[in-house]
Amino acid sequence: MSIQDRIGGGAPLDMSRRGFLAIAGGAGVGLMVGLKPLPAEAEAAGGLVQFNPFVKVAPDGAITVVVKHLDMGQGPTTGLATLIAEEMDADWSQMRTEFAPADATLYANLAFKAQGTGGSTAMANSWEQYRTAGAAARAALVKAAADKWQVAQGEIVVDKGVLSHPSGKRGTYGEFAEAAAKLPAPVGAPQETPFKDAAKFKLIGKEGLHRIDNDPKTDGTAIYTQDVKLPGMLVAAVAHPPRFGGKVKSFDDSEAKKVKGVEKIVQIPQGVAVLAKNTWAAFKGRDALKVEWDLSGAEGRGSEELLRLAKEAVSKPGGAVAATRGDVDGALKGAAKVIEADFTFPYLAHAPMEPLNCVIDLKPDGARLIYGSQFQSIDQPTVAAITGLKPEQVKIETVWAGGSFGRRAVPTADYVAEAASIAKAINGANPVKLVWTREDDTKGGYYRPFYAHKVRAAIGADGMPVAWEHHIAGQSIFAGTALEAMAVKDGVDETSVEGASNLAYAVPNLKVELTTLKVGVPVLWWRSVGHTHTAHVVESVIDELAHAAGKDPVEYRLALLKDKPRHTAALKLAAEKAGWTPGAKPEKGKGRGVAVHESFNTVVAQVVDVTITKNGGVKVDRVVAGVDCGTVINPDVVRAQVEGGVGFGLGAALRDAITLEDGVVQQANFDTYEPLRMSDMPKVEVYAVPSDAKPTGIGEPGVPPLAPALANAIFSATGKRVRDLPLGDQKFTTA
Amino acid sequence: MIKLNINGEERSVDVDADTPLLWVIRDEIGLTGTKFGCGQALCGACTVHMDGQPVRSCQTMAGDVGDAQIVTIEGLVGANATPEGKAVQAAWRALDVVQCGYCQSGQMMSAAALLTENKKPTDEDINAALNGNVCRCATYQRIRAAVHDAARRLEA
Numbered sequence: 001m002s003i004q005d006r007i008g009g010g011a012p013l014d015m016s017r018r019g020f021l022a023i024a025g026g027a028g029v030g031l032m033v034g035l036k037p038l039p040a041e042a043e044a045a046g047g048l049v050q051f052n053p054f055v056k057v058a059p060d061g062a063i064t065v066v067v068k069h070l071d072m073g074q075g076p077t078t079g080l081a082t083l084i085a086e087e088m089d090a091d092w093s094q095m096r097t098e099f100a101p102a103d104a105t106l107y108a109n110l111a112f113k114a115q116g117t118g119g120s121t122a123m124a125n126s127w128e129q130y131r132t133a134g135a136a137a138r139a140a141l142v143k144a145a146a147d148k149w150q151v152a153q154g155e156i157v158v159d160k161g162v163l164s165h166p167s168g169k170r171g172t173y174g175e176f177a178e179a180a181a182k183l184p185a186p187v188g189a190p191q192e193t194p195f196k197d198a199a200k201f202k203l204i205g206k207e208g209l210h211r212i213d214n215d216p217k218t219d220g221t222a223i224y225t226q227d228v229k230l231p232g233m234l235v236a237a238v239a240h241p242p243r244f245g246g247k248v249k250s251f252d253d254s255e256a257k258k259v260k261g262v263e264k265i266v267q268i269p270q271g272v273a274v275l276a277k278n279t280w281a282a283f284k285g286r287d288a289l290k291v292e293w294d295l296s297g298a299e300g301r302g303s304e305e306l307l308r309l310a311k312e313a314v315s316k317p318g319g320a321v322a323a324t325r326g327d328v329d330g331a332l333k334g335a336a337k338v339i340e341a342d343f344t345f346p347y348l349a350h351a352p353m354e355p356l357n358c359v360i361d362l363k364p365d366g367a368r369l370i371y372g373s374q375f376q377s378i379d380q381p382t383v384a385a386i387t388g389l390k391p392e393q394v395k396i397e398t399v400w401a402g403g404s405f406g407r408r409a410v411p412t413a414d415y416v417a418e419a420a421s422i423a424k425a426i427n428g429a430n431p432v433k434l435v436w437t438r439e440d441d442t443k444g445g446y447y448r449p450f451y452a453h454k455v456r457a458a459i460g461a462d463g464m465p466v467a468w469e470h471h472i473a474g475q476s477i478f479a480g481t482a483l484e485a486m487a488v489k490d491g492v493d494e495t496s497v498e499g500a501s502n503l504a505y506a507v508p509n510l511k512v513e514l515t516t517l518k519v520g521v522p523v524l525w526w527r528s529v530g531h532t533h534t535a536h537v538v539e540s541v542i543d544e545l546a547h548a549a550g551k552d553p554v555e556y557r558l559a560l561l562k563d564k565p566r567h568t569a570a571l572k573l574a575a576e577k578a579g580w581t582p583g584a585k586p587e588k589g590k591g592r593g594v595a596v597h598e599s600f601n602t603v604v605a606q607v608v609d610v611t612i613t614k615n616g617g618v619k620v621d622r623v624v625a626g627v628d629c630g631t632v633i634n635p636d637v638v639r640a641q642v643e644g645g646v647g648f649g650l651g652a653a654l655r656d657a658i659t660l661e662d663g664v665v666q667q668a669n670f671d672t673y674e675p676l677r678m679s680d681m682p683k684v685e686v687y688a689v690p691s692d693a694k695p696t697g698i699g700e701p702g703v704p705p706l707a708p709a710l711a712n713a714i715f716s717a718t719g720k721r722v723r724d725l726p727l728g729d730q731k732f733t734t735a
Numbered sequence: 736m737i738k739l740n741i742n743g744e745e746r747s748v749d750v751d752a753d754t755p756l757l758w759v760i761r762d763e764i765g766l767t768g769t770k771f772g773c774g775q776a777l778c779g780a781c782t783v784h785m786d787g788q789p790v791r792s793c794q795t796m797a798g799d800v801g802d803a804q805i806v807t808i809e810g811l812v813g814a815n816a817t818p819e820g821k822a823v824q825a826a827w828r829a830l831d832v833v834q835c836g837y838c839q840s841g842q843m844m845s846a847a848a849l850l851t852e853n854k855k856p857t858d859e860d861i862n863a864a865l866n867g868n869v870c871r872c873a874t875y876q877r878i879r880a881a882v883h884d885a886a887r888r889l890e891a
Contacts (some may be wrong), residue, residue, distance in 0.1 A: 677866050
């Protein structure tokens with residue numbers, strides 16, 4: 001394998017449905033990455049020497065890792081810096097990070113073949129690329145030291161960023177950076193820069209390495225989009241139509257203009273934008289607008305009607321076939337027992353703590369954008385198309401994002417396009433910071449789609465499943481976007497069925513169908529995408545089958561997962577750590593449930609303990625997770641992501657739903673769309689299955705098993721199945 | 736002009752009395768550690784101290800502050816850090832609490848205020864004091880542990 005293959009050419013993951021991004025990013029998204037030192041860069045940056053697209057070394061020895069992924073909390077800055085530090089034998093304290101500019105030729109996500117963050121791919125796609133970059137930089141620095149000291153490279157040892165030779169010579173990376181940069185390329189041919197053997201890891205997989213963003217995020221200095229201020233910048237708030245698909249008919253801005261600080265008011269395709277000298281004036285000005293909307297083309301249906309349509313669709317056959325094997329009809333007819341179960345799931349908002357925002361400074365010869373960009377390869381050409389610039393004239397500076405959960409990666413680049421439209425409408429007269437309020441964010445669409453599922457599953461005389469017939473109906477994330485042709489095959493959007501169509505359990509006769517409903521509410525991937533609903537259905541139904549068979553839920557699953565070693569290991573680990581006793585009945589008022597699910601190539605099993613409270617509510621006491629995510633890069637970040645996934649899934653399962661009446665979203669702020677709060681948070685324990693396989697996803701896979709494990713725990717306490725999410729304020733009585 | 740005392744400094748700002756303190760701190764004074772999350776006192780991201788008490792700056796009007804001492808995250812942990820601020824920051828870092836980090840200024844302000852009043856809070860005390868601080872990354876378990884850790888640091 002050539003060094004270029006290793007650093008940029010390969011596509012180590014099979015992410016075919018995300019191959020669309022290569023097109024989204026425009027033709028000519030190459031992956032060639034040079035390892036040539038960039039001395040010009042050294043001058044410009046005050047002695048900072050850039051060794052390759054990912055590594056810079058300063059005279060004081062500080063190593064800056066160029067992070068190609070947005071960090072919205074999942075920790076890729078820490079993870080990517082760990083890979084470089086490991087291969088460079090650096091000290092953790094000398095590591096720095098900066099976000100990469102928009103440049104898919106250097107910074108593509110190798111799983112997407114375009115620049116973007118998502119699908120829990122940040123570490124998986126970078127695993128070889130960043131280690132190679134670190135190893136190459138190390139090789140160049142060692143060579144420079146060897147030349148200066150007149151010793152063999154192989155005799156030089158690097159420990160905690162200090163080079164030393166048995167002769168007593170010592171030096172830092174900073175001392176040799178300039179000389180190393182002047183070495184003729186290629187420095188560090190592949191055979192000279194092998195990856196470190198896992199047995200020699202000093203940082204990867206080790207405890208005690210603190211997050212690299214700890215300091216700025218605990219002293220108020222971390223800069224998010226909301227904190228960016230450019231000279232002459234105006235803050236923009238936009239009045240959006242009350243229904244999706246509405247347009248401005250006319251508007252009266254006479255009162256808005258009177259608000260102190262309001263400078264400009266412009267109509268844009270998305271609505272009416274009020275630009276002011278400060279945020280508060282922009283909000284007040286926006287509130288003072290009188291807009292008449294043209295809602296003739298807008299979506300006017302309500303959630304009840306939409307869910308009814310979905311339920312009707314799954315009640316009869318005829319969907320597009322997402323998966324089929326064996327003879328489901330025949331097997332259902334001859335089965336000992338058939339279970340039929342209907343499920344519904346609402347729209348969900350991502351509701352990141354930082355409402356959406358974007359800073360843009362538009363000039364005739366180029367645009368500068370500063371924001372938490374999750375999808376540079378879509379955002380860049382979108383802004384170019386709106387402003388009439390060439391994509392390469394659109395510069396994107398990425399900053400910390402206050403959460404996203406998928407919301408900042410949008411096939412239409414909605415909020416970025418809105419900022420660009422405002423900048424265009426004022427001819428770039430001022431830099432603009434578009435700011436959405438919480439209400440804008442909650443009502444702004446791009447929700448996890450609503451779904452209905454119907455499953456008919458059967459067991460044979462031995463209690464084991466013989467047939468599984470599954471019909472899913474809801475909205476497609478890709479339908480109606482520019483990516484539809486690529487991502488929807490034979491009427492099936494994989495994001496609608498993933499987790500069900502690839503059922504992990506050994507069921508001989510299987511059929512999974514999908515009916516896609518066309519609705520004018522924009523939808524999007526929401527932390528763990530299709531698995532948010534498929535895992536709940538699959539893991540609830542398998543639990544019902546275990547119960548019908550009179551078998552223990554863990555043992556029943558294990559029997560059906562004999563050819564799935566990673567599922568088996570994760571499930572056994574969770575069960576063991578939770579103290580699962582097969583067949584044990586919980587004491588009155590308590591319940592215990594289990595679920596195991598693979599997503600983003602990672603398997604997570606969870607055991608959930610609940611208490612049914614005196615007033616019939618549900619209190620989640622403890623969640624124990626077993627995780628197989630391949631090689632663990634940072635054990636504490638893995639734990640944190642699963643803890644966070646549990647909390648994120650739990651909030652949605654307990655009480656979150658976006659509902660519409662006559663096309664109008666009924667929720668607005670955290671009172672009507674209330675996230676999980678501290679008092680709801682259970683004790684969470686996370687254990688990783690030891691593994692030396694390549695790392696797999698961790699940002700999302702903690703979410704899917706939570707809701708079904710919770711539902712199964714509620715069943716064990718109450719005898720009642722939870723098939724409609726969220727739980728809401730329904731009351732339970734203990735069995 | 737409205738006079739405010741922020742992190743021990745007297746500031747004069749040219750804003751209407753009904754301007755939320757949040758936007759004065761962020762847009763006028765330029766201290767951006769205090770975050771905008773909901774604008775309705777529902778999430779706690781904008782929490783600051785007013786004479787030592789945690790308040791939601793998005794619902795505290797500039798004209799109502801008077802001569803109260805306002806402390807933001809920059810004042811809590813900066814050069815003139817309070818003992819509670821130092822302990823909270825050290826605990827947050829030791830336990831790697833942050834993920835996206837956007838809510839954490841508010842969490843730390845609420846935690847420090849709690850520890851000023853209550854040297855040894857129980858889990859229930861922490862839940863009660865911080866339930867108004869939303870974290871969408873759900874770092875709650877670590878926040879709770881970090882408050883206990885900060886309490887131990889203050890005791891030592």
